Amino acid sequence: MIKSLLFLHLFFATLWVGGMIYTLFFLRPSLKRISESQKSDFVKNVYGRFFLAVWLSILVLFLTGMGLWHGYRRDFSTNFLFHLKLFLFAIMVLNFAYIYFFLYRKNRLSAIPSLVAINLLLATIIYILISWIA
Template identity: 30%
Template sequence: MTVYAGLKALHLLCAVLWVGGLFYAYVVLRPSLAAIDPPQRMLLHTQVFRKFFLVIWHAMPLIIITGFAMLGLLGGMANAAWQVHAMLGLGLVMAAVFLATFFGPYRRFRRTTDRTRMAGNLDSIRKLIGVNLILGLITVVIAGLL
């Protein structure tokens, strides 16, 4: 396996984990939680988000690092197709949304015990996850055009 192929495999694996995790959180987990009582729902969110954000803290930098490394091996942005430019831009926006989520509503969610505030923070997290899910799916479609 070449260096480029290894970088691409790691890049794609991390992207699948991130976008797949967003899809799971938004489409599967949240609607399913309506079946349990609010205190247990908050406890489950606490556990799920702790693990999810830990995974993304590893996947996101690896996506950025491998993306730039592959770009360097291909000769830089001047030689890159428009899809690469779009993926880079969308990926950086996704990273910014992730950081805003983590240091904003997720941090507030972790630090409060008031259920009303927790619910408000969960709603903010849900909306930001939705934004990142849309950006991630657009990025996947663009990657498929390469």
């Protein structure tokens, strides 16, 4: 059971972080070759698909994280770095909610990459923290 939770947790973390890397380093530079009229619809479609995966990732990460914490690593309860990781995850979720509800749904697509970069930075810090405490 623990191995399944760990697999799901790592898979969905990778899905979210990999999507952010794809968005910033591959999609965004490639959009410079597309005309403005095509760009908006294309980006809206790509983000729409990716953002569904992010919502699913948030749900799965929360559920599997709680399962791993309470069923496998109860010692995390007293670990400051683990609580910092949870705080950073909460900021990532709030940042994504802002991206989704106030930028994506209101078609302010040009502001999204800078906030995705912030989430990527926070995810990198979380990876560093979890490797120190694992």
